[in-house]
Amino acid sequence: MVLSRHGQVQIGTHSFTFDYVYGSAGSAPSAMFEECIAPLVDGLFQGYNATVLAYGQTGSGKTYTMARLKLPNTKQNSNLHVSFIEILKEEVRDLLDPTSVNKSETTNGHAAKVTVPGKPPIQIRETSNGVITLAGSTEVSVRTLKEMAGYLEQGSLSRATGSTNMNNQSSRSHAIFTITLEQMRKLNPAFPNDSNPNENMSEEYLCAKLHLVDLAGSERAKRTGSDGMRFKEGVHINKGLLALGNVISALGDEKKRKEGVHVPYRDSKLTRLLQDSLGGNSRTVMIACISPADINAEETLNTLKYANRARNIQNKPVVNRDPMSNEMLKMRQQLEYLQAELCARGGGASSDEIQVLKQRIAWLEAANDDLCRELLEYRSRCIGTEQCETDAQVGGTCPAKSEGLKRGLQSIDSSDYQMAENVTGDSGEIDEVAKEWEHKLLQNSMDKELNELNKRLEQKESEMKLFGGSDTMALKQHFGKKIMELEDEKRTVQQERDHLLAEVENLAASSDAQKLQDTHSQKLKALEAQIQDLKKKQENQVQLLKQKQKSDEAAKRLQDEIQFIKAQKVQLQQKIKQEAEQFRQWKASREKELLQLRKEGRRNEYERHKLQALNHRQKMVLQRKTEEAAMATKRLKELLETRKSSVRDNAVVSNGNGANTQSNEKSLQRWLDHELEVMVNVHEVRYEYEKQSQVRVALAEELAVLKQVDEFAAKGLSPPRGKNGLSRVSSMSPNARMARISSLENMLSISSNSLVAMASQLSEAEERDRGFSSRGRWNQLRSMGDAKSLLQYMFNSVADARCQLWEKEIEIKEMKEQLKELVGLLRQSEAQRKEVEKELKVREQAVAIALATSASGNSHNSLKHFAEDLSGSLSPISDTKDGANGAVVNEEISSCRASWGEAMEASSAGFARSDVSQSLAYFAPVNSSLTYIRSRRLHRKRHRSNLQMIAVGGLSGCGDIC
Numbered sequence: 001m002v003l004s005r006h007g008q009v010q011i012g013t014h015s016f017t018f019d020y021v022y023g024s025a026g027s028a029p030s031a032m033f034e035e036c037i038a039p040l041v042d043g044l045f046q047g048y049n050a051t052v053l054a055y056g057q058t059g060s061g062k063t064y065t066m067a068r069l070k071l072p073n074t075k076q077n078s079n080l081h082v083s084f085i086e087i088l089k090e091e092v093r094d095l096l097d098p099t100s101v102n103k104s105e106t107t108n109g110h111a112a113k114v115t116v117p118g119k120p121p122i123q124i125r126e127t128s129n130g131v132i133t134l135a136g137s138t139e140v141s142v143r144t145l146k147e148m149a150g151y152l153e154q155g156s157l158s159r160a161t162g163s164t165n166m167n168n169q170s171s172r173s174h175a176i177f178t179i180t181l182e183q184m185r186k187l188n189p190a191f192p193n194d195s196n197p198n199e200n201m202s203e204e205y206l207c208a209k210l211h212l213v214d215l216a217g218s219e220r221a222k223r224t225g226s227d228g229m230r231f232k233e234g235v236h237i238n239k240g241l242l243a244l245g246n247v248i249s250a251l252g253d254e255k256k257r258k259e260g261v262h263v264p265y266r267d268s269k270l271t272r273l274l275q276d277s278l279g280g281n282s283r284t285v286m287i288a289c290i291s292p293a294d295i296n297a298e299e300t301l302n303t304l305k306y307a308n309r310a311r312n313i314q315n316k317p318v319v320n321r322d323p324m325s326n327e328m329l330k331m332r333q334q335l336e337y338l339q340a341e342l343c344a345r346g347g348g349a350s351s352d353e354i355q356v357l358k359q360r361i362a363w364l365e366a367a368n369d370d371l372c373r374e375l376l377e378y379r380s381r382c383i384g385t386e387q388c389e390t391d392a393q394v395g396g397t398c399p400a401k402s403e404g405l406k407r408g409l410q411s412i413d414s415s416d417y418q419m420a421e422n423v424t425g426d427s428g429e430i431d432e433v434a435k436e437w438e439h440k441l442l443q444n445s446m447d448k449e450l451n452e453l454n455k456r457l458e459q460k461e462s463e464m465k466l467f468g469g470s471d472t473m474a475l476k477q478h479f480g481k482k483i484m485e486l487e488d489e490k491r492t493v494q495q496e497r498d499h500l501l502a503e504v505e506n507l508a509a510s511s512d513a514q515k516l517q518d519t520h521s522q523k524l525k526a527l528e529a530q531i532q533d534l535k536k537k538q539e540n541q542v543q544l545l546k547q548k549q550k551s552d553e554a555a556k557r558l559q560d561e562i563q564f565i566k567a568q569k570v571q572l573q574q575k576i577k578q579e580a581e582q583f584r585q586w587k588a589s590r591e592k593e594l595l596q597l598r599k600e601g602r603r604n605e606y607e608r609h610k611l612q613a614l615n616h617r618q619k620m621v622l623q624r625k626t627e628e629a630a631m632a633t634k635r636l637k638e639l640l641e642t643r644k645s646s647v648r649d650n651a652v653v654s655n656g657n658g659a660n661t662q663s664n665e666k667s668l669q670r671w672l673d674h675e676l677e678v679m680v681n682v683h684e685v686r687y688e689y690e691k692q693s694q695v696r697v698a699l700a701e702e703l704a705v706l707k708q709v710d711e712f713a714a715k716g717l718s719p720p721r722g723k724n725g726l727s728r729v730s731s732m733s734p735n736a737r738m739a740r741i742s743s744l745e746n747m748l749s750i751s752s753n754s755l756v757a758m759a760s761q762l763s764e765a766e767e768r769d770r771g772f773s774s775r776g777r778w779n780q781l782r783s784m785g786d787a788k789s790l791l792q793y794m795f796n797s798v799a800d801a802r803c804q805l806w807e808k809e810i811e812i813k814e815m816k817e818q819l820k821e822l823v824g825l826l827r828q829s830e831a832q833r834k835e836v837e838k839e840l841k842v843r844e845q846a847v848a849i850a851l852a853t854s855a856s857g858n859s860h861n862s863l864k865h866f867a868e869d870l871s872g873s874l875s876p877i878s879d880t881k882d883g884a885n886g887a888v889v890n891e892e893i894s895s896c897r898a899s900w901g902e903a904m905e906a907s908s909a910g911f912a913r914s915d916v917s918q919s920l921a922y923f924a925p926v927n928s929s930l931t932y933i934r935s936r937r938l939h940r941k942r943h944r945s946n947l948q949m950i951a952v953g954g955l956s957g958c959g960d961i962c
């Protein structure tokens with residue numbers, strides 16, 4: 001809605017105030033030229049640059065508006081030149097180039113000018129005084145308004161246009177039509193009644209430019225329906241406008257301006273070319289073209305915001321005088337001043353004196369002429385010197401820095417050294433904070449120093465300007481000449497006086513000459529007065545000359561100081577850069593170190609856990625073994641004790657009446673059972689003893705290796721490479737090593753105790769057995785019957801045992817086969833898991849590339865292809881071995897596909913809005929789906945590895961120390 005009275009535009013809750021609003025309820029569009037543009041055109045004739053920018057969404061009428069602007073009419077004593085360029089896909093094209101072929105229609109309906117191959121491209125250059133120029137563009141001289149309009153029309157026809165859904169003839173480039181106006185302007189004469197001897201002295205040269213900028217419209221690919229080439233053009237257009245927006249935002253935001261935020265003019269050719277128009281030497285008007293249609297509300301709001309920001313930009317327009325004219329103006333002012341001074345000194349002077357003064361003025365005018373010539377030469381020399389100076393600055397050959405700076409840097413260097421020492425210590429993090437703090441302090445102090453230098457430089461340069469800059473030499477010469485002239489004049493007058501005196505003396509003798517003498521005396525007096533006057537003037541001139549010399553010296557000193565400060569500044573800037581680079585490198589290496597330390601920490605932690613688990617496991621196994629050994633030993637002891645008593649009993653039985661044969665048989669069988677049990681038990685203890693001995697040997701060996709490594713470490717040596725076990729153990733941290741040693745010693749002592757107990761019991765068993773066997777094992781058998789029944793009993797027992805053994809063997813065989821099958825299954829499932837993991841990784845990479853491509857602003861199409869490829873490659877998984885999990889994963893894949901579809905649809909909208917971050921957000925569901933699938937597969941992996949662990953546990957079920 002337009003509120004005409006207040007120049008306000010309201011859209012929803014937003015309201016914007018502009019200088020003028022046209023159309024709708026605002027002023028009539030026809031008033032635009034008179035109100036907005038005419039003042040700029042007037043300014044052009046005063047020597048002020050001007051720019052008119054048309055901005056807005058595609059089809060909003062920018063070209064229409066620009067085409068209806070009136071062009072400035074030519075005036076007498078003025079030259080007009082025009083140039084017309086366009087920026088198409090970051091390339092500057094000359095629209096008035098007569099050598100280029102006129103525009104042609106391409107296959108996709110695109111019309112553009114075709115440049116002749118081999119022609120050097122147009123380049124944007126910046127002159128030494130900061131003016132942006134186009135090297136290589138055609139500049140045509142025009143005399144009439146009609147001619148100018150003709151060139152505008154001709155160039156417009158050559159401009160790149162194309163048809164989109166929103167505009168049949170949409171401009172696909174930013175176009176700049178530049179009118180350069182050169183003119184000689186008459187200056188007010190110093191003495192209006194005088195006829196000026198030199199016509200040129202009363203004129204000054206002015207050169208100003210008017211840029212008419214028709215920007216390409218901001219557009220959304222979805223609405224314009226552009227694809228392929230047109231889409232790429234749209235991307236370039238939006239990019240250029242974004243760069244322009246950034247410049248406007250940097251200049252239009254008061255806070256940013258105060259902070260001196262960098263203005264990114266160099267981000268695009270458009271902003272580089274409009275550098276003067278935005279925040280520089282130009283009077284600029286921005287025409288924001290908007291559409292009243294609801295459908296365009298969002299774009300309209302954006303355009304209004306853009307224009308509102310641009311409104312805050314403060315330009316600094318100045319009259320563009322020719323440097324030479326500037327100097328002449330200064331000289332003229334000086335001349336006027338001298339003339340006024342002369343007039344003041346000779347106030348009430350006779351007509352003769354006025355005549356003399358006039359002659360002097362004429363002479364001064366001539367001198368001024370000479371000075372102008374010299375000035376020109378001097379300026380050309382100056383440009384050369386400035387160039388050398390810039391080269392020297394860039395080359396970095398700087399004189400010695402100031403003592404203060406040196407001291408500052410030395411103190412910083414020494415603190416750096418201290419920091420380096422600290423870093424080697426353990427307090428890494430504290431050091432890092434200190435170093436960062438140090439760096440910030442250093443940067444701050446150097447920034448301050450730089451600001452100080454800049455201030456001093458500004459101050460000195462403004463002081464330098466007071467000395468009148470480049471014309472000091474000329475003035476010196478001027479005063480020198482003036483003194484010489486006065487000397488000559490004085491001499492002539494003195495000679496005249498002497499001549500008159502002589503004449504007076506000659507005539508004194510003759511009486512009739514009395515009258516003549518009187519006349520001569522009067523003349524003489526006048527001459528004397530004139531001489532006095534001249535003497536005074538000469539003295540004044542000498543005084544002035546002395547003062548001039550003094551000021552020259554001061555100027556030279558100032559110039560030297562400026563040079564010195566500049567050198568210091570360059571040096572300081574380099575130092576700041578170096579320091580920043582050093583800090584960056586230090587930070588990078590520190591981060592790397594920290595990463596390494598963290599990695600090592602994680603490794604140590606893992607090692608510690610592993611070792612703890614190993615110690616615990618070994619201890620448990622040892623404990624179990626020891627307990628078993630102790631049990632076996634205890635049983636053996638009991639059996640041996642029982643045997644003693646049973647031997648005695650048997651002896652009693654055999655020595656008895658022998659009547660009860662049955663009870664005798666039973667007693668013999670018990671004896672045999674007991675005897676066999678003792679044998680088995682002795683065997684068990686011996687077996688345990690041997691096992692325990694082996695374990696002990698292994699523990700002792702490991703302990704020896706650890707102690708050896710410990711000894712090496714205590715001496716600060718590294719253990720010899722390749723020596724058995726040493727290198728492996730040496731990678732352990734000292735703490736882990738100590739813990740392991742103590743655990744090993746503990747286990748060794750337990751093992752030793754157990755071994756001692758077993759050894760004593762075994763030796764007792766052997767001792768008794770030896771004694772027993774010397775008496776004969778079978779002495780108890782007194783009769784053949786006893787022997788037979790005992791043999792029968794033995795046969796039965798052996799047969800039973802063999803049958804049981806056979807059954808056990810069969811059982812073991814079956815178990816082995818089952819195990820084999822299980823291992824096969826595990827291998828198969830592991831291979832499948834790996835395959836799925838690999839596939840998942842490839843897809844994740846593809847997603848990452850696709851997202852990166854979208855972030856870097858690549859075409860929506862390429863992303864679409866990616867998405868389609870990716871979606872197609874998400875094929876269902878046939879997991880027959882793991883049916884349930886396979887079904888879940890397949891379900892996830894189909895939901896992932898659906899997400900891709902949604903993401904692709906949504907992304908088109910996101911791209912049209914050229915809001916990459918928004919389009920990235922649309923891909924989030926896809927990402928999360930992939931992450932979910934991965935977590936499911938990890939779960940499956942864990943599940944399988946648990947299964948594997950159970951199987952391994954079954955394989956090594958005996959649970960030996962490993």
Ligand SMILES: Nc1ncnc2c1ncn2[C@@H]1O[C@H](COP(=O)(O)OP(=O)(O)OP(=O)(O)O)[C@@H](O)[C@H]1O
Nearest residue numbers: 057058059060061062063064167169170171216217
């Ligand atoms: N004020 C107006 N009165 C009548 N017709 C207009 C007006 N403004 C624009 N048009 C018409 O609207 C169409 C689009 O205008 P124009 O080409 O100037 O838009 P644009 O902003 O330059 O678009 P693009 O950025 O795509 O180049 C043209 O046919 C033009 O004649």
